[in-house]
Amino acid sequence: MIEPRPQLEGISMYSPGKPIEELQREKGLTKILKMASNENPFGCSPLAEEAIREEMKEMTRYPETTSPALALKLAARLGISSDQLIFGNGSDEIIRLLTRSYINQGDEVVMASVTFPRYKTNVLIEGGIPVEVGMKNGTHDLDGLLRAITNETKMVFVCNPNNPTGTIVERQALKDFIEQVPSNVLLVMDEAYYEYADSKEYLETLSLLDDYPNMVILRTFSKVYGLAALRIGYGMMHPGIVHQLRKVKDPFNVNRLAEAAASASLEDEAFLIETIAENREGRRYLTRHFEDMGLDYFTTQTNFIMVDVGFPAEKVYEELLNAGIIIRPGHLMGYPTMIRVTIGQDEENESFIRELRQILNMEVLPVKEERGG
Ligand SMILES: Cc1ncc(COP(=O)(O)O)c(C=O)c1O
Known part of the structure; x- marks a missing residue:
């Protein structure tokens, strides 16, 4: 063998x-x-289904490598610049791109236990060390996560709302946490369920993105948009991080049907x-x-x-x-x-x-x- x-x-x-x-x-x-x-x-939106049928005419052609049209459209919606966006074959892929690009053998990565399992797996694949911090009543223990950060820490994951518990962390506590994560540690906010969160306590992290160049926000078209089978998610971050992840990603990681459906879905509020x-x-x-x-x-x-x-x-x-x-x-x-x-x-x-x-x-x-x- x-x-x-x-x-x-x-x-x-x-x-x-x-x-x-x-x-x-x-x-x-x-x-x-x-x-x-x-x-x-x-x-999913009927507009997405229609867009897929239309895009099937282009099936023999590779997509563009960075989904520029979708990036412009989504960036305008989000009020950010398109060079702050990267698309992935599901947000799963962006998690992998992050660990592939930033985790060296022996780097520590802090995360909650229990949270989305792909963080840990991808860290282990790179030879990094997952540092798991127990939850408090099914919610991230933000103070515990901060205490777990050492000189060896390269990345922290916060899943908000958290999978599998569904809980969120409170607005002010999260603000304070983001402030205290050292600037040389990449803070990954996974917001796969962002659109469902309706609590006053849910923090709009996107408004903080420009203040924290070490922060990455992940969202997806798999959940509320109903496009799980097509595999498309996105990350918002400093253009410098996007630049690194693009070196690592496969050239045609997001397929044409996914791009078309995602773009059409944005029209169907x-x-x-x-x-x-x-x-x-x-x-x-x-x-x-x-x-x-x-x-x-x-x-x-x-x-x-x-x-x-x-x-x-x-x-x-x-x-x-x-x-x-x-x-x-x-x-x-x-x-x-x-x-x-x-x-x-x-x-x-x-x-x-x-x-x-x-x-x-x-x-x-x-x-x-x-x-x-
Ligand atoms: C918290 C969280 N992050 C990321 C993902 C990955 O989603 P996708 O790769 O479909 O965008 C999921 C899927 O269940 C999830 O629950």
Whole structure:
């Protein structure tokens, strides 16, 4: 056997939410609800679909390497300069470009535990050292993150709102934190769920970008825009960082269909407003039921909720799979009795609650009074 790089030892493949096709094969079910990967249950803008059909005429041509037309359009919307933007094959790719470009063997990278797993994996691939700081009540411990910064620290990740807990950090605390992160440490704010956050406590970090040239903000078209399959996300940062990342990225990392759909999606404000409103309703419906069932949950600012079902998450996950509902069990994320469910359409939310209620009363599981933590 040819030896791989030693950094790869101990790194496992990303474990995604179970695909619908896989569950269909396994259980022979016809109706499956996927409430596992925080996709948009309301689809995408019809303008995006139309733009994709149109762009298919250009399928034989490579795209431009830096999506300049989309960059100009998005930059104008965001009130930044287009040279502060980089697009990626999903924001996943930008996370990788950042670690590829900035992390040397032995560099420390500070992040919360538990947060989006790709930060840690990409740091390990580069031979960096992930320094994980425990959460406080499902929320980033900003003081803890600051204390974990040493002379060896090269990068800090803050996922806001956080995946998998859905929580945000408070405005003033985050402002103070950003101020205190040393200027030679790259601060990566992952805002994949930005559009869903409606709390007064949610800080608009973009307004601080020019003041903090060490800050990078990541967002995506995969979530509220409903374009997860096309793979397109973006990062906002100092042009000097964009310049470095562009050296590392693949030449045609963002495909034409993704560019066209993203560009068209920016024209459809109504779709966004509708999705956000529906999600807010779904959030209310689910939390109302969780409260009624006496289940604790983290306050979410996203399109998913983490709820404590009081039983081993794997068991509840398996039972939901039997009912054709795919969610994410928390034991994979350090929360052994919690599950993460993506807020769906009304009918999906109702089916989920119906099945969950049944499962929690099933005989195979201990009765309610005996439930442990
Ligand atoms: C916090 C966070 N960041 C980044 C991503 C990656 O998104 P994408 O690569 O689809 O843009 C996700 C996807 O689930 C996420 O939850």
